[in-house]
Amino acid sequence: MSEEAAAYARKLEEVFGRAANRRKELAEFVPCSPSVVTRYFNGERVAPKDFLTRFRAFLDSRGVAVDNEEFAELDGLRRVAQEASGAYSAQVAYFRERIEELEQQLASQTEKQPPTRLEEELSEIVTDLDEAYQQAKTAESERGVADDLRVFVGGGSAW
Numbered sequence: 001m002s003e004e005a006a007a008y009a010r011k012l013e014e015v016f017g018r019a020a021n022r023r024k025e026l027a028e029f030v031p032c033s034p035s036v037v038t039r040y041f042n043g044e045r046v047a048p049k050d051f052l053t054r055f056r057a058f059l060d061s062r063g064v065a066v067d068n069e070e071f072a073e074l075d076g077l078r079r080v081a082q083e084a085s086g087a088y089s090a091q092v093a094y095f096r097e098r099i100e101e102l103e104q105q106l107a108s109q110t111e112k113q114p115p116t117r118l119e120e121e122l123s124e125i126v127t128d129l130d131e132a133y134q135q136a137k138t139a140e141s142e143r144g145v146a147d148d149l150r151v152f153v154g155g156g157s158a159w
Contacts (some may be wrong), residue, residue: 001043002042002043002081002084002085002086003043003084004080004081004083004084004085005043005044005045005081005082005084005085006043006045006075007077007080007081008040008043008046008077008080008081009028009040009043009064010043010056010114011073011074011077012040012041012047012074013124014039014065015059015070016041016055016098017057017076018052018058018059018064020060020062021062023037023038023041024037025058025134026044026055026058026117028056028102029057029058029061030051030054030058032051045087045090046078046081046082046085046087047078047088048078048082048090048093049075049093049097052071052075052078056071075094079094079097082097088133088135088136088139089136091128091132092132092136094096094127095125095126095128095129095132096129097144098125099122099126100124100128102118102121102125103122105118106118106119106122120126126138
């Protein structure tokens, strides 16, 4: 687990601790499996943006206020954890979100501000996203080959 994921998980746990609810209730509200919530709170996985939005809605529905400043802190920790994550899915989510933001900034720029800096950053992130996607595809392919090999060898067949 990365330091960034641990910091995000600690903050999630801290905020959730103000509610007198169990993780299972949060999982049912989100909805996701209770084990996924546990992995998020332990920092084993980085809770994505949609989880964080539902997390806030859950707390609000239980009368536990999460003000905009605290939510922005959680969101910032999430973004840093996603960017630093070794999990391709977290990195892909991070890059997709950045691309969306940059595209919105680019669209809203005035003629007085040349978009070159944003276009360059967007291009770099698209390249990073493509690399992360290719790595994820390769990892999935290798995992599939390994699974196929286990089935072949486990089936008693000889080479």
